[in-house]
Amino acid sequence: MTTVVISQPMYFPWVGFMAQMALADVYIWLDDAAYSKGSFTNRVQVKTPKGRGWLTLPVKVNGVSTEIRGLKLAKTVQTSQRDTLKGMLKDAPCVADALSAFDAAWAEPGTLCDTIIASTMEQARAIGIDCPAPLRSSAMAMPSKGSKRVLDLVLVVGGTRYVTGHGAAGYLDHEAFEAAGIAVEYMDYDVPAWPQYHGDFTPYVSALDMIAHIAPDDRMSYIRPATLAWRRFLEQRT
Template structure:
């Protein structure tokens, strides 16, 4: 039983879809502190003039708020701005209309908090690429598990019957690998494939929204979502040190 736990990201990059493709259970981790500058409310879009941020403005943000307490602001027409940015950036993309329809579908609804919006954007991508068929999505508030840090993560994985915990590189900052080993749960880090696919606007970059994959490849893009993992003991020391120092 493979478990992935992640904070939501707005129309995330393909790397997060790689994690979803591996997961039997994916936990939306929305009751933790919102970090300004994170990818919860913004993502990069590749344009003819370089990568640009597509950002959802936030209402009355203050220090210490949880992701599920931060509200999108409607003082600006950000939905229309995002759609205009995407329409212009992908004018020549073969599956531009399918990508825009997906975004319109997500933006057609109102969301109580930024976590709900970001989660909806992820689920829309997963449905498009048929990644939701073999993965169960769980909101953290359904589990009723307290504590914090590595201890809480371990409790979550155990409560779900997980035998493997698959995580991004940032977990190297705080994860107690020995505690997982003692309970028989394998910790595995993503070895992001970042597989190149046909892409507009110059040299390939993987660090943009997966909307780019849809616009350029359509549903055929699923073949570029090809995850790899590394057991924690084999995770390169320099990668662990970099994650800790970041």
């Protein structure tokens, strides 16, 4: 099988997303999707001494719809966010690795979208995920929309298996994928706990947290990619 994973860009995403990335033979960033306020495109949870907080990129939005690739920063936040990470992870044994991944993402020249994509790729490198060079939907000239567009993207890269997150359950035309010979599977998230500061463990924070606490040779043991066939997944949700 050729496994395809497609996702909108996300800023330093959680470990569950990194497990999804680890399954990909072909990875496509959906960078020409419309930006949605409140999404994880430009923000991610972190744990602070005061409880859970967010690393948020304040963005400028032009009109009612702005493609993710067209986002711009409303103000500079790199220094303040680095200081936040350094402060909340200061006692973690591998905090230097987390800060190095943060710095490398911001060192990439280009657009804000480039930086967001780089944030995930730098996490992948720090964890040891052998991710293929990602493609971008904006360069693939695929005019269809919704579920049909996802199917077209999978087909054009020769995919035979599509692995997706839970949010796709509400719009994906599973039967159309099957008719095209594409197996659809949903992530079955299995995130083991690692040592964390500031309260009870939560997996729903940036993977930078895991990188800071776990030695490089052990990080892949926290990436446990598992999936469910779409019918079984939907049955479990009912």
